[in-house]
Each structure stands twice: as C-alpha cells, then as structure tokens.
Amino acid sequence: MADPIIIETADLRKTYDGVEAVAGLSLRVPRGSIYGLLGRNGAGKTTTIKVLLGMVRPTSGKATVFDLPADVGKSSVQIRRRTAFVSEEKDLYDAMTVEEIIRFTARFYPHWRGDLEQEYLRTFELPPARTIKKLSRGMRTKLALLLALCSGAELLILDEPTSGLDPAATEQVLQALVAHAARAQTTVLFSSHQIADVDQIADRIAIIDHGRALVDGALDDLRASYRWIQLVFDGAAPELDFGAPGIVATRRQGRVLMVLSSAGADRIIAEARALNPVSVDVVPATLKDIFLETVAAEA
Numbered sequence: 001m002a003d004p005i006i007i008e009t010a011d012l013r014k015t016y017d018g019v020e021a022v023a024g025l026s027l028r029v030p031r032g033s034i035y036g037l038l039g040r041n042g043a044g045k046t047t048t049i050k051v052l053l054g055m056v057r058p059t060s061g062k063a064t065v066f067d068l069p070a071d072v073g074k075s076s077v078q079i080r081r082r083t084a085f086v087s088e089e090k091d092l093y094d095a096m097t098v099e100e101i102i103r104f105t106a107r108f109y110p111h112w113r114g115d116l117e118q119e120y121l122r123t124f125e126l127p128p129a130r131t132i133k134k135l136s137r138g139m140r141t142k143l144a145l146l147l148a149l150c151s152g153a154e155l156l157i158l159d160e161p162t163s164g165l166d167p168a169a170t171e172q173v174l175q176a177l178v179a180h181a182a183r184a185q186t187t188v189l190f191s192s193h194q195i196a197d198v199d200q201i202a203d204r205i206a207i208i209d210h211g212r213a214l215v216d217g218a219l220d221d222l223r224a225s226y227r228w229i230q231l232v233f234d235g236a237a238p239e240l241d242f243g244a245p246g247i248v249a250t251r252r253q254g255r256v257l258m259v260l261s262s263a264g265a266d267r268i269i270a271e272a273r274a275l276n277p278v279s280v281d282v283v284p285a286t287l288k289d290i291f292l293e294t295v296a297a298e299a
Contacts (some may be wrong), residue, residue, distance in 0.1 A: 003030040003031045003032055003033070004030070004031045005028050005029065005030055005031070006029050006030065006031045006065065006066060006154075006155060006187045007027065007028070007029035007035075007052060007064070007065050007155075007187075007189060008027065008028050008029070008062070008063075008064050009025050009026055009027045009048070009051075009052075009061065009062060009063045009064075010026050010061060010062040011024050011025075011026060011060070011061040011062065012024070012025040012026070012048070012051065012058055012060075012061035012062065012063050013025075013058060013059045013060045013061050013211075014044075014047050014051060014056065014058050014059050014211075015059045020210075020211055021044050021047040021211055022044045022047050022048055022051070022058070022211040023044070023210060023211035023212050024061070024211070024212055025044065025048060025061075025208070025211060025212055025213055026213060026216075027048075027206055027213060027216065029187065029189055029204070030187075030204070031187050032181070032185055032186075032187055033187060033188070033203055033204050034177070034178070034181050034188045034190075034201055034202050034203050034204070035187075035188065035189045035190075035202065035203075035204045035205070035206070036190055036191075036192060036197075036198035036201075036202035036204070036205040036206075037189065037190070037191040037192070037205075037206055037208055038191075038192060038193070038195065038198045038205055038206070038207050038208065038287075038291060039191070039193060039207065039208035039209055040193055040209065040295065041193055043193075043208045043209050043210065043211070044208055044210070044211035044212075045159070045191035045208055046088065046159055046191065047211075048191075048208075049085075049157055049159055049189075049191060051063050051070060051071070052065055052070050052079075052157065052189075053070070053076070053079065053080060053083065053085060053157065054070050054071065054073070054075075054076025054077075054079060054080065057071050058070075058071055065079045065083070065155070066078070066079060066082060066154075066155075082153060082154045082155060083153050083154070083155040083156070083157055084147070084148035084149075084151040084153035084155070084156050084157070085148070085156075085157045085158075085159075086144045086145060086147075086148050086156075086157075086158045086159065086161060087144075087159050088159040088160040088163055090137075090140045090141050090143075090144040091144075092132045092140060092143065092144060093132060094131065094132050094133035095131065095132075095133065096131065096132055097128065097129055097130060097131050097132070098121075098126050098127060098128045098129070098130055098132065098135075098143060099128035099129065101132060101143070101147070102117060102128075102146070102147065102150075105147045105151070106150070109150075109151040109152055109153070110152075111151070111152025112150055112151060112152055113149075113150045113151075113152055114150075116149060116150045116180075117146065117150045120142075120145075120146040120149060120150065120176070121146070123172070123176070124139075124142035124143070124145075124146060124172070124176075126139060126142060126143055126146065137164050137165070138164075138165050138166065138169040141161070141162075141163075141164070141165060141169070141173065142169070142172075142173065145158075145161065145173060145176065145177075149176065149180050153186070154186065154187065155186065155187045155188075155189070156177075156180075156181075156186055156187070156188045156189070156190075157189045157190070158177075158188070158189070158190040158191070159190075159191050160191060160192055160193070161173060161177070161190055161192070162174065162192070162194060162197050170197065174197060174200055174201050177190075177201060178201050190202075195287055195288050195291055198287065199219075199286075199287040199288075202219055203218060203219055203220075204217065204218050204219060205217070205219055205222070205287075207290070207291055207294055207295070209294075209295050209298050209299075210298070214294045214295070214298055215262075215290065215294055219287070222287070222290060223284060223285075223287075225246075225262055225263060225264060226248075226260065226261070226262050226284070226285035226289070226290050227260070227261050227264060227265045227282050227283070227284060227285060228258060228259070228260055228282070228283045228284075228285050228289070229258070229259045229260075229261060229265045229268050229269060229272070229280065229281075229282055230256060230257075230258050230279075230280070230281040230282075230283070231256070231257040231258075231259070231272050231277040231279075231280055232255055232256050232257075232277055232278045232279045232280075233255050233256075233257070233275070233276075233277050233278060234255070234278055235255065236254065236255060237252045237253070237254065237255055237256055237257035238257070238275060239252065240257065240271070240272070240275070242259070242268055242271055243271065244261070244263070244267035244268045244270075244271060245263050245267070246261045246262040246263025246264070247259065247260075247261055247268075248260040248261065248262050248290075248293050248294060248297055249293040249296065249297055255278075257272075257277075260285060260289065260290075260293050262290075265282045269282070
C-alpha cells in the first residue's frame with residue numbers, strides 16, 4: 001500500500017503584481033519521505049512553502065497539508081501546530097541566549113523532545129549561555145534546526161537549510177536530518193539550489209523552474225531512467241530528429257553526438273544504428289545533468 005500523501009498541490013498559482021511566482025505547480029509528498037524542491041533562486045520554492053504554511057494565499061489552485069486546506073484560517077493553524085519550519089533567514093531572537101530560546105520554544109510544543117535537545121546541544125556544540133546575536137551563521141543555522149528537530153512535529157519544512165554553511169557544517173546538518181527522519185518517521189520537505197545536498201539525502205525530488213515542476217519523482221527512478229547516449233561517427237555528427245520519446249537534450253561536437261533521454265536508451269540506439277555510428281556508449285546521467293539540461297531545455 002502506498003504511503004499517505006502529507007502535502008499535495010494541484011495547479012497551484014500565486015501572482016504578485018502580474019508576475020506568476022508559482023505557475024501551475026502540482027506536487028505530492030508521501031508520508032515519511034525526504035522531499036527536495038530543487039531550483040534556481042527565484043524559481044518559486046519559497047513562495048510555495050509560504051502557501052503551504054498559510055503565510056500567503058494562493059491566487060488559484062489547491063494546496064493541502066495533512067488533508068487540510070492551507071488557505072483556510074483554522075486549517076492553517078492546525079497545519080502549523082503539526083509542522084516545524086526553518087526559514088532561509090533563520091529568524092531568531094538576538095537578545096536571548098541559546099538556553100532561553102530553547103525554553104521559550106519548548107513551551108509551544110507539547111511533544112517537545114528533551115532527550116533530543118541535549119543530544120543536539122552536544123552534537124552541534126551550541127553554547128547554552130551565549131546570546132544568539134553572538135553566534136556565527138553556522139551556529140544560528142544549527143540552533144534553528146535544533147528547535148525544529150526537538151519540536152516533535154510530524155512535518156519539517158526547511159527553506160535552504162544549508163545556505164551559507166561551510167562543507168563540514170553542511171555535512172553535519174544533512175546527516176542530522178537523515179537520522180531524524182529515519183528514527184522519528186518525520187516527513188521532510190526542503191528547498192535548495194544546492195544540487196549536491198538534494199542528491200545526498202532526498203528520496204524524492206521536484207525540479208522547479210518559473211513556478212512549475214519540470215521533473216517530479218523518486219530519485220532512484222530518475223537515476224534509472226535518465227541516460228546519456230554517446231554516438232561517434234566517421235565524419236561530422238549528423239543533425240538527427242529522433243522520434244523516440246523522452247529526448248531532453250542533444251549536443252553535437254565534431255564527430256560526437258550526445259543525447260540525454262528520460263526514457264532509457266533502447267529506442268534512441270535503434271534509430272541511430274541506421275546511420276552506422278562507429279560506436280555507441282550509454283552512461284547514467286547525474287542529478288546535476290538532469291537539472292541543468294532540463295532547466296536549459298525549458299528556457
């Protein structure tokens with residue numbers, strides 16, 4: 001049986017001053033998944049998150065969380081009670097100490113995890129007596145993540161959680177997210193423009209550009225279906241108009257023709273063999289390939 005859907009959007013749209021920040025976005029986030037929204041800055045990721053949390057109202061379309069409509073006041077309050085959110089700005093009260101903001105935040109969550117609080121204080125090396133104003137950017141990010149992970153929330157929504165972190169801190173944050181999702185069976189939705197971060201921890205992704213989902217699915221399925229086909233010819237590579245489905249991009253350079261397919265390689269190879277290429281090689285596409293070529297094709 002398929003896991004229940006925690007977040008669903010259908011033809012979601014949000015317009016600001018005549019510009020569509022979200023332009024017909026449809027997503028389905030299963031319970032227990034780590035779902036990555038991958039897109040360039042300005043692709044519509046943050047606006048989508050704000051709609052899901054009831055922070056802005058959609059212009060049209062559907063957005064539900066826990067089967068509750070995100071654009072209805074009472075429902076959005078219930079959604080936020082069951083959700084922990086970390087914004088890109090990592091908004092915290094600068095005058096408080098680390099200990100004070102933990103105690104302040106814990107009062108809002110009846111299922112606060114005191115055991116995890118102590119664990120993450122040690123793991124993230126957060127000084128309880130230091131004021132937030134004196135924390136580094138990396139420390140602020142770790143503190144914001146601690147507050148989210150200890151809340152006992154069913155859903156974590158994170159907007160650019162590793163933005164501005166050094167490689168060591170990024171690795172620590174990503175590993176903490178994976179471990180928490182596994183042991184607490186928490187659903188995680190996180191936005192990022194860092195391809196490596198999404199590739200490392202997400203089990204499902206959506207590639208978003210100009211407010212629409214260009215690619216959406218389980219990351220393992222995408223890795224299995226996307227392929228580069230390299231064709232080498234005796235002379236200059238011909239310009240081919242393939243009839244096979246799933247052509248994402250073609251690249252011609254001298255004797256070499258590279259084709260990126262989202263539907264495997266067999267039909268493309270069958271078409272190409274009629275032109276007698278000298279060699280045919282098939283290699284998997286990386287998530288970086290999929291992202292860059294899909295966004296370029298959309299542009």
